[in-house]
Amino acid sequence: MTLRWEAFLEEVRERGEYDSPQEAERAARVVLALLGAHLVGEVRAELAARLPETMALILLNPLQAAEPLNAERFVRATAAWIEGATEATALWDIGAVLSTVADAAGDDLMDQVLLQLPPGYALLFGRPTAGTRP
Template structure:
């Protein structure tokens, strides 16, 4: 019995994966954003800056709605935009002080003072990276007191109290 030698089968090489420039550009954008937050907030590690950035963006995502929310998410690096856009908006945005306290409750070891630093570090970087009209539109949706967290002077007078005077 004669056994025929196996015939050489040519194999088709697997296609070389093409780099997804959107993912690498998006990742680079996220790294650039968190690097800027790390520098602004003087955080010891990149992981700390990333955690603070995610937390603040998550809560900001609950407070910005409509066209401004879409524009904000589209103006940020893809990962940051997803963090903002994936949040369920609140019906009534919290005043700035309560927003900071909420952030403090979600960052281990945080106090209202350190949370204000965290929020200002992230929102200040965002204000630097967003165009001026978008930042103005986002601030217009938020209660009085947020401008300073974005690194802007808050020149608008507070809303008058509706409480009766004696």
């Protein structure tokens, strides 16, 4: 099921405790543009299909990455793209966006997404460890 644009942004806004939908949208755009560069093929297409159309297009037309960023460098890159951000605030933004994405994706798709990413991303999605269930 695809989340509506307003519902997606409201979820990110609540999780990130942002003052406005614009702040939530800015974080979502940057995080999804960076994430999209790390996913390929059917997994990226299926994840995009579960997001609102605007966010799906960002995921499918990502910022290009010369190489896969480990989780730490993903946080640094996010901080660099968000005006006035620090690594700490970027980590907050990433958590708000990626936990919303993870909920939209569901467990099975998230397992596939995490398989395409370098180690350490599970925590960015708000998941303790990849591929293990409690």
